[in-house]
Amino acid sequence: MGQGGVGKRLVAVELAKILNCTTNDFTKTDIGACGRCVSCEKVAKNIHPDLHFIDFAKQAELEDEDLEKQKILKIETIRYMQKEVATKIREGKWKVFIIEPAEKMNLTVANSLLKTLEEPPENTVIILIAKHKETIPKTIVSRSQTLFFQPLGQNEMSTWLMLNHSLVPVKAQEIAELSEGSLENAVKLVNEEESEGLSTWRKLKTQKFYISDLLELSKNAARRGALKCVDSMIAEAKKEFRIYPQGAALALDFLNASRAKLLQNVNAQTVLDNLFFDLYDLSNK
Ligand SMILES: [Zn+2]
Structure with a gap:
């Protein structure tokens, strides 16, 4: 049970x-x-x-x-x-x-x-x-013997999330708190966030944008939460880094720098605008 x-x-x-x-x-x-x-x-x-x-x-x-x-x-x-x-x-x-x-x-x-x-x-x-x-x-x-299962501890859970989903520690901790000790819940939350980060990441890397579209994409991401967006893109970039280090290294630098700025309370929209331009440039060179 x-x-x-x-x-x-x-x-x-x-x-x-x-x-x-x-x-x-x-x-x-x-x-x-x-x-x-x-x-x-x-x-x-x-x-x-x-x-x-x-x-x-x-x-x-x-x-x-x-x-x-x-x-x-x-x-x-x-x-x-x-x-x-x-x-x-x-x-x-x-x-x-x-x-x-x-x-x-x-x-x-x-x-x-x-x-x-x-x-x-x-x-x-x-x-x-x-x-x-x-x-x-x-x-x-x-007619049965009952065995009860306790929810998982938050520390075990966040360690698992960092190892298996390349989450940054703060993010892993946040999801561990939200998932009430259930790995099933945690994975669901990660997938939701990952799919958002992944779609933005893929768009920036593969689609052709006008500046106005790029700004629109950035505006939407900022509305949903700039840090959340950057974190899930970092997770994607890390996955890519394992397969294709040369390509993802610079992107990771941009992402990490943006993350630091967000933590220093630099205007989120400005940070994302610049980040999206940088990432877009990177894949269109
Ligand atoms: Zn055996």
Whole structure:
């Protein structure tokens, strides 16, 4: 139980690894999965024949429907799972079923699942992933062991954002604060900002502008927040720098200088106007 993006699915998958790892035997040692054996690798790649995801993606595949159309887990999907539960283990030591989102089941479906939870075959683990305990029928909860997940700490989150999304520390901290401990929320926020920065960055690099258009672009960016715009463009420039250092180095210099000016409260519109002209010049030389 726990909100989105705090690692519930990750832990479930890790458990599947530990149970089936061929190098480390969890019944003999307290060391987790090795992460390198064939079994661990298959689990990581989601191709282990004894690991089953019972989720909207699977349901869409079974029903030959669009993923977006899946709103609740259907009885047919649970029946499919029950058939799999009844078959022999294919190559591992344990069969693992991960049901998500477990709160998206009506009572009929939940009751059908209950039968399986009451008498699971040996060496079978059924994991239900949900956001809140209250959304799962009591009969099911009473037959399960509950594990609660806490939101991620802000420091862990901002470090992760800096490493994985090339955010500047202030920006990473800001997003970490807004995302309430959920990596899912954080990534959503980053994507929103990145797409804005990315579109401005791409426009400046690829389109032909009249001065008036350039000023208009700058005016819009300033209205949405000059610092925000510069930060997301810095993230884009950094990504580009890794692939094409010569091209992005000068752009990064301009961006960082503009960022410093904004922090010194130089007029935001002036800073952006100059920056956009510089960047535009750079890619049109
Ligand atoms: Zn292993």
